[in-house]
Amino acid sequence: MNDHKYIIDLHDINKSYPGVVPLHVLKDVSLGIEKGELVSIMGASGSGKSTLLNILGILDNYDSGEYHLDGVLIKNLSENRAADLRNYMIGFVFQSFNLIGYKNALDNVALPLFYRGISRKKRNALAMEQLERMGMADRATHLPSELSGGQKQRVAIARALITNPSILLADEPTGALDSHTSREVMQVFRDLNAEGRTIVIVTHDPAVGEQTNRIIRISDGRIVE
Amino acid sequence: MRNPIFDIENWREIGATLSQNKTRTFLTGFGIFWGTAMLALLLGGSDLLKKLMSRNFEGFATNVAVAFPGRTSKSYAGFNKGMPLDLNLTDITNIRTAIPEIEHSSAVNILWANAVYGQKKSSAQLNGVEPGYSKIFSPIIYAGRFINEADDANARKVCVVGRKVADEIFGSSEALGKEIELNGIYYKVVGTVGQTSEINIGGAPMDECVFIPYQSMRSSYNLGNKVNLFMMTIKPGHSPGEYENLIRRLVARNHPIAPDDRAALGFFDISEQFKMVENIFTGITLLALFVGVGTLLSGVIGIGNIMWIIVRERTHEIGIRRAIGAKPRDIIVQILSESMVLTTVAGIAGIVFASLILGAVQHLTGIAAQLPFTTAMAILVTFLVLGTAAGIIPAFKAMQIKPIEALNDK
Numbered sequence: 001m002n003d004h005k006y007i008i009d010l011h012d013i014n015k016s017y018p019g020v021v022p023l024h025v026l027k028d029v030s031l032g033i034e035k036g037e038l039v040s041i042m043g044a045s046g047s048g049k050s051t052l053l054n055i056l057g058i059l060d061n062y063d064s065g066e067y068h069l070d071g072v073l074i075k076n077l078s079e080n081r082a083a084d085l086r087n088y089m090i091g092f093v094f095q096s097f098n099l100i101g102y103k104n105a106l107d108n109v110a111l112p113l114f115y116r117g118i119s120r121k122k123r124n125a126l127a128m129e130q131l132e133r134m135g136m137a138d139r140a141t142h143l144p145s146e147l148s149g150g151q152k153q154r155v156a157i158a159r160a161l162i163t164n165p166s167i168l169l170a171d172e173p174t175g176a177l178d179s180h181t182s183r184e185v186m187q188v189f190r191d192l193n194a195e196g197r198t199i200v201i202v203t204h205d206p207a208v209g210e211q212t213n214r215i216i217r218i219s220d221g222r223i224v225e
Numbered sequence: 226m227r228n229p230i231f232d233i234e235n236w237r238e239i240g241a242t243l244s245q246n247k248t249r250t251f252l253t254g255f256g257i258f259w260g261t262a263m264l265a266l267l268l269g270g271s272d273l274l275k276k277l278m279s280r281n282f283e284g285f286a287t288n289v290a291v292a293f294p295g296r297t298s299k300s301y302a303g304f305n306k307g308m309p310l311d312l313n314l315t316d317i318t319n320i321r322t323a324i325p326e327i328e329h330s331s332a333v334n335i336l337w338a339n340a341v342y343g344q345k346k347s348s349a350q351l352n353g354v355e356p357g358y359s360k361i362f363s364p365i366i367y368a369g370r371f372i373n374e375a376d377d378a379n380a381r382k383v384c385v386v387g388r389k390v391a392d393e394i395f396g397s398s399e400a401l402g403k404e405i406e407l408n409g410i411y412y413k414v415v416g417t418v419g420q421t422s423e424i425n426i427g428g429a430p431m432d433e434c435v436f437i438p439y440q441s442m443r444s445s446y447n448l449g450n451k452v453n454l455f456m457m458t459i460k461p462g463h464s465p466g467e468y469e470n471l472i473r474r475l476v477a478r479n480h481p482i483a484p485d486d487r488a489a490l491g492f493f494d495i496s497e498q499f500k501m502v503e504n505i506f507t508g509i510t511l512l513a514l515f516v517g518v519g520t521l522l523s524g525v526i527g528i529g530n531i532m533w534i535i536v537r538e539r540t541h542e543i544g545i546r547r548a549i550g551a552k553p554r555d556i557i558v559q560i561l562s563e564s565m566v567l568t569t570v571a572g573i574a575g576i577v578f579a580s581l582i583l584g585a586v587q588h589l590t591g592i593a594a595q596l597p598f599t600t601a602m603a604i605l606v607t608f609l610v611l612g613t614a615a616g617i618i619p620a621f622k623a624m625q626i627k628p629i630e631a632l633n634d635k
Binding site: 060080102103 | 237238241242245246541542545546547548549550551552553554555627628629
């Protein structure tokens with residue numbers, strides 16, 4: 001069942017972590033997300049939503065089932081192939097921003113292009129463009145430690161967008177922000193979605209979920225609705 | 226596939242990482258700097274020590290042997306034991322004819338004399354020598370020349386004065402061309418000499434001697450054919466010891482002494498003494514090598530340790546890099562390149578530092594304590610190779626960091 005109308009297409013995904021008592025985290029998860037959707041995946045802690053995000057982001061393997069991302073089967077990939085697919089297809093936004101502390105905003109945004117072998121001049125120009133879109137052009141030479149939480153998340157979103165990825169994956173993107181800044185960041189996601197970006201946000205915050213077009217609830221390793 | 230060595234982007238990234246983590250770069254670099262500097266100083270220092278020691282033997286051939294008359298210890302051919310041996314010119318001729326391996330040689334006679342010039346007087350050892358003497362002992366010639374073939378062949382009344390004697394009788398005035406009296410006979414000064422080595426054979430150092438041709442001494446002071454000492458050097462590839470027994474037989478044949486009477490002729494082989502010195506040199510070299518290898522090892526382990534800590538500290542950063550598209554190879558290249566750049570720069574700094582110190586020592590002692598360029602390069606290359614090897618385990622550890630780490634670590 002590989003329906004190309006879905007950009008993210010999960011079919012009967014199972015994932016368990018080995019141990020004395022093996023932990024069955026994802027149980028027959030099937031999920032389809034269309035191109036241009038703004039979706040949130042919600043669930044309590046321990047529900048399996050982080051594992052689902054890791055699989056969606058090609059950061060982790062799954063045991064059985066099939067995952068197609070933009071028509072590409074993501075299964076048993078080599079480290080190098082996985083790194084390439086992450087670089088070309090996925091933009092990550094993290095709760096703790098995950099900017100490199102000793103690099104300024106511009107260099108952080110440009111870093112994904114370094115691993116594509118793009119020249120410094122070109123990637124800095126592209127990074128500047130992304131920062132301008134995020135309204136962060138005047139902070140380009142600032143280190144992450146010199147930026148507020150909202151500003152850091154804008155830089156992180158700029159970094160996620162610079163590769164023009166198929167999907168944007170956000171893991172609790174507002175978890176470390178106050179409510180006012182959270183709303184601003186969510187507005188950024190809504191604006192990007194309005195431009196046609198496919199965005200998946202993992203969160204446990206109902207206020208965040210409300211601002212997305214579809215909420216997928218996960219509980220005890222199963223999709224609830 | 227990109228070749229990291231020819232990829233300017235790769236170098237820029239390494240430069241940025243190193244320069245933006247100044248404390249870490251400095252601390253790692255200092256470890257390598259100190260390791261190379263210590264190793265270079267150790268090797269340069271042992272070289273200096275050897276040179277300091279060998280200054281004592283400067284101008285001294287290491288394959289010298291001296292034969293000199295003793296007393297018989299056995300009665301032989303009707304003569305009682307205890308008879309003094311009269312070494313003479315016939316013995317010398319026999320030895321020179323029989324042993325072509327003798328390179329330079331000189332018969333020497335020794336007297337005590339008062340060197341007198343005007344009102345000034347100095348007590349000196351008077352040596353009658355053949356021209357070969359200067360080939361054996363390489364005196365430092367301050368002025369003029371040493372005794373030559375023509376002086377000896379013609380028994381000229383010329384002398385070469387040791388510097389100390391010259392200072393006493395001539396003071397600051399010119400010595401060359403002056404005539405001095407030695408035990409009632411006048412000689413013209415043709416040279417002044419001295420020595421730097423601490424070794425003397427046949428009495429006083431050259432600075433306290435006056436030299437005249439052997440033939441002049443023999444005829445002036447009625448010494449007949451007598452020879453007090455016979456000095457020789459042996460050609461390279463042979464040692465004087467090989468000829469000791471032959472020399473003893475040659476002398477015994479010419480005198481009424483028992484062929485097996487070793488007391489009749491004294492034989493002193495300096496190369497035996499030098500073997501001891503050479504053993505000390507070997508010891509110094511081995512010690513330097515041993516401590517050097519230890520220094521190298523602790524330096525390399527230090528690099529490995531620091532690289533390990535750096536990788537641990539950067540787990541989160543490496544996770545982020547992997548999440549946004551870095552391949553395992555990108556990470557390993559980055560970690561190894563950083564350590565190689567650091568090792569090269571800090572290593573060169575360490576060697577420059579050691580060279581400066583050795584230069585200062587040279588300035589103070591006047592002894593060239595140089596670190597040969599090849600040794601410096603060898604130290605650098607060794608540190609680079611071993612340092613990189615030590616960085617491989619941490620780099621592989623870094624390579625295995627999963628991008629998930631970036632997400633897990635809050």
